[in-house]
Amino acid sequence: MNMNTEKIKLGISACLLGQPVRFDGQHKHDHYITDTLGRFFDFLPVCPEAECGLGIPRESMRLVGDPDDPRLITTRQGVDLTERMQAWIACRLPELEKAGLYGFIFKSRSPSSGMANVKVYNERGGVSGKAAGLFAKAFITRFPTLPCEEEGRLNDPDLRENFIERVFTLWRFRQTMATRPTLGTLMHFHACNKLLIQSHHEPLTREMGRDLADLEARKVRAYIPIYEAKLMRAMKTPATVRKHTNILQHMLGYLRKVADDADRKELADIIKDYHAELIPLIVPLTMLRHYVIKHDIEYLRDQYYLAPHPLELKLRNHA
Numbered sequence: 507m508n509m510n511t512e513k514i515k516l517g518i519s520a521c522l523l524g525q526p527v528r529f530d531g532q533h534k535h536d537h538y539i540t541d542t543l544g545r546f547f548d549f550l551p552v553c554p555e556a557e558c559g560l561g562i563p564r565e566s567m568r569l570v571g572d573p574d575d576p577r578l579i580t581t582r583q584g585v586d587l588t589e590r591m592q593a594w595i596a597c598r599l600p601e602l603e604k605a606g607l608y609g610f611i612f613k614s615r616s617p618s619s620g621m622a623n624v625k626v627y628n629e630r631g632g633v634s635g636k637a638a639g640l641f642a643k644a645f646i647t648r649f650p651t652l653p654c655e656e657e658g659r660l661n662d663p664d665l666r667e668n669f670i671e672r673v674f675t676l677w678r679f680r681q682t683m684a685t686r687p688t689l690g691t692l693m694h695f696h697a698c699n700k701l702l703i704q705s706h707h708e709p710l711t712r713e714m715g716r717d718l719a720d721l722e723a724r725k726v727r728a729y730i731p732i733y734e735a736k737l738m739r740a741m742k743t744p745a746t747v748r749k750h751t752n753i754l755q756h757m758l759g760y761l762r763k764v765a766d767d768a769d770r771k772e773l774a775d776i777i778k779d780y781h782a783e784l785i786p787l788i789v790p791l792t793m794l795r796h797y798v799i800k801h802d803i804e805y806l807r808d809q810y811y812l813a814p815h816p817l818e819l820k821l822r823n824h825a
Contacts, residue, residue, distance in 0.1 A: 513548040514677050515606050517645075519613035520551035522657050527553040531563040534613060536657050543670075546816055550605055554618040554641040558594035560587070569617045569626040573635030576626045578617055588640070591618065595644045602645070608680075609653040609673045611660070612642050621646070621656050651676070651738040664744060667821040672741045674815045675699065679737060683730055689723045692733065699737075701811035705753045707740035714740075751781040754790050757806055764801040773797070787822040 520527050524535035539549075556562055567587060569576035577588045612619045620639040628634040638646070646654055653672035660666045682695050696703075696718055704711040714736050721729055754777045761770050773793050779785045791812060798806045806812070815821055 513546060514608050514673060515548045515550060516673070517552055517602060517605070517607045517610035518549045519611065519616065519619045519657070520553040520556070521613055522611060523549060523551050525551060525553070527556045527562055529555070529562075529564050529566045534657075538660065539611065539657065542819070545818070547673075549611075550602075550607065552598070552602075552619075552641075554591060554594065554598075554639075557598065558590055560590075567617055569624055569637055569639075570629070571626065571634075573626040573637045576637050576640075578640055591640050592644075595641055598641075599644060599648050603648070607649075607652060608677050609655075609669070610645060610649075612639070612654065612656050614656040614658040616642075618642070621654060651734050653738070653742075663821070663824040667815075668742070668744060670819065670821060671702075671814050672738065675702065675741055675810075676734070676738060678810070679734060687727055687730060689718075689721060689726045692721075692726060692730070693718050696733075698808045699810050701753050701757070701809045702814055703737065703740050705745045705749050705811060707743040708749075710736055710740040710743075747781060747783060750787055751777060753811060754780070754794070757794055757809075760803050760806055761797055761801070764803065765797055769797065783825055786825045788820075791822065 518539070519534075521532075521534040522536045522539055524533050524540065526533045528534065555564065555567075565580040565582055565585075567578055567580045570579040571577045577586055578591050579586055579588075612621050614620050615624055616639050617624055618639045618641045621642050622638050623636045624639050625633050626635045626637050637643070642654075646652075653669055653676060655665065655669040660669065678699070679695060682691060685691070696714060700711060700715075703714070714733060717729070717733070717736075755774075758770065758773055758777065761773070765773075773790065776785070776790045776793060780787060780790050794806070795812050797803070798812070
């Protein structure tokens with residue numbers, strides 16, 4: 507992928523782009539999203555309230571009733587907007603399916619777009635529980651493999667990396683399979699992404715490998731969506747320092763026959779420092795990339811684990 511010219515399309519709550527579509531006519535412009543992520547992603551803005559015709563400004567609204575099946579009610583006049591919102595959702599989701607999205611960034615705590623933890627009120631005005639916003643819940647149900655996140659959670663460096671890593675991995679997978687959906691292509695994709703997937707979920711990595719070993723060429727097309735679902739489920743599992751350390755030590759083993767003892771010891775010590783959380787992941791990875799290129803270690807050279815997303819995003823720079 508040419509990171510400088512090709513952008514990946516994401517859906518996003520319109521207010522996060524600075525569009526004044528909130529109930530009070532204001533916005534929630536997130537400059538990290540527009541200024542940093544915007545270098546690599548194209549955004550398709552969505553505002554459920556404005557798009558279903560509620561106007562700007564408008565009366566605020568909230569979720570009311572059963573947290574498992576809440577209603578969307580205006581806060582002052584108590585107007586029930588649930589059916590209106592659901593009708594819009596039913597029309598909008600098929601449009602979004604055709605839009606070629608690889609993920610979605612939702613506005614947190616929104617009664618339409620919050621992914622979770624949106625307060626649900628009872629008839630007396632007290633909080634009866636929490637739920638997802640109506641649109642976010644329907645979107646995630648309709649597109650279960652698409653990476654989704656809330657803008658507030660992107661402030662957490664681990665959650666931010668996980669989300670963006672999932673987006674780029676899904677993009678690579680779909681682009682690869684759209685080009686040549688064969689068993690050989692699928693096996694090559696899995697081989698090149700094996701260490702990356704393993705850094706998130708080793709049991710699923712092994713399971714996917716067994717699936718491919720037993721897969722017949724004539725059944726590849728039917729298996730592709732199954733593989734995608736397992737891939738995204740694996741990638742959603744957080745990578746941890748321990749998991750990364752295991753991968754780094756595994757990669758260090760490939761230097762045994764090509765690097766001298768001093769170089770291997772230096773890298774082993776750096777991996778120990780990473781494991782002790784004294785240095786960020788980018789440090790051992792940079793050294794590994796150096797040795798992989800210097801000694802042309804083919805298996806490691808092809809591993810997306812070394813560079814799953816643009817370095818400019820600095821997602822592995824935090825200790």
